[in-house]
Every structure is written in structure tokens, then in C-alpha cells.
Amino acid sequence: MTKVVIIGGGPGGYEAALVAAQLGADVTVVDRDGIGGACVLTDCVPSKTLIATSVRSTYVRESARLGIEIPTADGRPDVTVDLRKVNERVKRLAQAQSDDTANRVLKEGVEIIPGEARLVDPSIVAVGDQRIRADVVLVATGAHPRELPSARPDGERILTWRHLYDLEELPEKLIVVGSGVTGAEFANAYQGLGSEVTLVSSRERVMPTQDADAAEVLEGVFRRLGMTVLGKTRAESVTNTGSGVVVTLSDGRTVEGSHCLMTVGMIPNTANLGLEEAGVRLDKGGFVQVDRVSRTSTPGVYAAGDCTGVNMLASVAAMQGRIAMWHALGEAVSPLKLSTVASTVFTHPELASVGATEEDVRSGRVDARVVNLPLDTNPRAKMTNSKDGFVKLICRQQTGIIMGGVIVGPRASELILGVSVAVQQRLTVDEVAHTFSVYPSLSGSVTEAARSLMQASPE
Secondary structure, three states: OOEEEEEOOOHHHHHHHHHHHHOOOEEEEEEOOOOOHHHHHOOHHHHHHHHHHHHHHHHHHOHHHHOOOOOOOOOOOOOOOOHHHHHHHHHHHHHHHHHHHHHHHHHOOOEEEEOOEEEEEOOEEEEOOEEEEOOEEEEOOOEEEOOOOOOOOOOOOEEOOOOHHHOOOOOOEEEEEOOOHHHHHHHHHHHHHOOEEEEEOOOOOOOOOOOHHHHHHHHHHHHHOOOEEEOOOOEEEEEEOOOOEEEEEOOOOEEEEOEEEEOOOEEEOOOOOOOHHHOOOEOOOOOEOOOOOOEOOOOOEEEOOHHHOOOOOHHHHHHHHHHHHHHHOOOOOOOOOHHHOEEEEOOOOEEEEEEOOHHHHHOOOOOEEEEEEEHHHOHHHHHOOOOOOEEEEEEEOOOOEEEEEEEEEOOHHHHHHHHHHHHHOOOEHHHHHOOOOOOOOOOHHHHHHHHHHOOOOOO
């Protein structure tokens, strides 16, 4: 029986454990934080739970547009948020998800050892004084928030997102430093909860790695709802004044607020694991270097998830872990294909994308056609007063094979699945255009976009 030791119980680790157990291996997971890892306990699950509350709060505030009257003294819906209760629910749900995942792993016969592990050599994992011999090792240790020396988080006024769920009162004036996906999500979430928000962006626009049209729509929504967006400037330092914070910017300006949230990247959890001593190659940022079947430079040692720096998404971590076990245990396996990975920014509205981008088309890297349908023409969007957003499809110039897409709108994280299936299965716009969609529905805009890309047959 093959002995598999997995270091880390996040999505990369526990999904790998389930696959390895299914294939008959003797599996041990060494985990220091709780099964589900940071994804479930402090990052993805808690943040999306918080965002769900924020979105509901926004819907109530905008209910008058649908004819729902909530009378107040000034004629506006009076929505208040009890952040202590919100955070209690957030942490309760996160722990429940961790417990459910742990129970499933244990049910499959996987051994879970609490503690911190390190490699003694490629075939021996140490947990305290215990030594575990392994035929296969998977490193899935995740990453943690990057900190700036001039803006050290203190958990009171200067925060990382892992401090947010201990707050008992809503920040009156929240300054968010960093306008990538994490910064944009939290800035939008706390704006929806009722905070006055300032977003500091080092780039010309927010979310610079996302589709430019999508980022423009979302920044417009942020500003329209009252968010202050400061572009092309960096935070040089953050000072806790006792009663608030002062953020000094690279252009000389200062911004005052009640709290500051730092979202300036991630650092891999690869220090003190014995990786380099075991011959595992790291890049200059400390990320484990892997190939498309999750192998490291050391035979028998694999890696998955955020510690590899490969598209830091829970879905990618899970797939890397599964692929590692399929490969290590002799199963047929397809290498990781990042061009089929779907991702979502959980703002309100949401932004979801998959595959080739319009920038790929404009730069000449991809010979394709693009269509962009505004969401405000969709009947279902009109019914729910959802005016901000669009559906964008990209297909090959000659064959019509769908290569990518972007959706901005309510539940874009759900709507993108249809486009993901089309990209994965290499469907053509004709095939999608001839697929029935419900009327009225937001998904109807996907089939409508496909019809717009159909070309007339030559006579």
C-alpha cells in the first residue's frame, strides 16, 4: 500500500486526500489550523459569507425602486448592521464548514494529525518528535497576507482581512489599501454594510488584472455609491493614532480614517519546512515551483495550492491536489490547463471570467471575434433593476469555437458555468446559440451573445 503524507489541510490538501484514499492509499494529513485551512476558516468562506450579508443590505436599501416601501423619518430605508452578530455568524459557518470537511475526510479513512510538519528528507515527514515515512509527499501549506514594514497590522486599527471577523463595530471610515480582487471585494462589501470607504489603488484603475470593461463598470458602481477611489498612488505608511489611522500616500497626501485594511498580496507558507534541504526548488518569492501535474524538482514530492503561486484560487488548489494524486498513484491524468479556469470577483455586481481575454485578441495573441452585450437590455435584469453589467463572448475567427467570456452582473459566479463548459468542451457559438435558455433569464444573454457571433454561411 502506498503511503501518502499531505502537509496542509486546505482545498489542495483535503481534496488530494480524498482522491488518494479512493485509490487505496494509506493517507495522513498533517494540519495546524483545521481542515479546510485558511480558505475555509479565515479567507474565502468567511469573506463570501460577509459579502452575502452586504449584498442583502444593499438590496434592502434599494428596495424602493421595486415599489417596496420601508418608511423612515427621512424617507429612506433605515438599514443598520450589527457587525458583532454578522461576524459571529461568519465564524460559526466557517467552523461548521471545516467540521463537515474534516468528518468527510475521516469517513474515508484518512488519518489527521494536528501539528506542524517539515521534511527531514524526501521520504520522511517530521511532526514534532514523530517521524512518518512516505512514498509520496504533497506540500499544500497555503500562504498568508503580505505586510508592509511601515504599516504593520495590529489587529485593532491596522488590519489584514484575517482580523476583520473579530471587529464588534462597523468601521466608520474604512481605508482599503490595494485595489486587486481582495481589496475591491472588501471595499465594496463594507460600503454595502454602511461604512464610508476610501480605496487606494497603485494603478490607473481598480482590479488591473481583470477585464478592462468589467473593471470600468465596477469602479463606476463604487464611485456612484459614494466610494472614494484614489488611483495611481501607493500607501507609504499607516499610523494608528489611537482613535483612528492616518495613511500617508506616495504623492504626499494623507488620508484619515477609523480603520485601515491592508490587501497588498500574499506570501507563501514555505519557510522552515525543510523544502530546499530536500531539493525542492523555490522561486525568488518563496513559491514552490511545480509542473502541470504538480511535481516539484524532487521525485516523490508534489505541491498544490497557494504555496505554488499558480493562479491562487481554491478551485485551482483542489485540482492541483487531485492531479498530484492521480499522477503519483498511476492513474491517467490530464495536466492542469489554466486556460479553462473560471474565476469570480465577489463584488456587487459580480465579475466572472474564463479563458481567453479581449486583451489577447487586441494584442494579436488570439485570432478571434468579440461581442459585448449590455445587461440593461436583458428582460430579467430589468425586472430586478440590475442595470450594471454585460455578457462578453470570445470565439475563434474562422471556426466559431468559444475561447473565453466575461460576465458582470448578479450571480455571475453561477452564470459563468455555461461559458466554462463551452470553453472546456470547445463548443462553437452555433452550438450554444441553438441551446435553449429560459425566458426571461440572465443566462439568456449568453445564448444571445452566441447568436450575435454566428456568421452567415457562404453562398
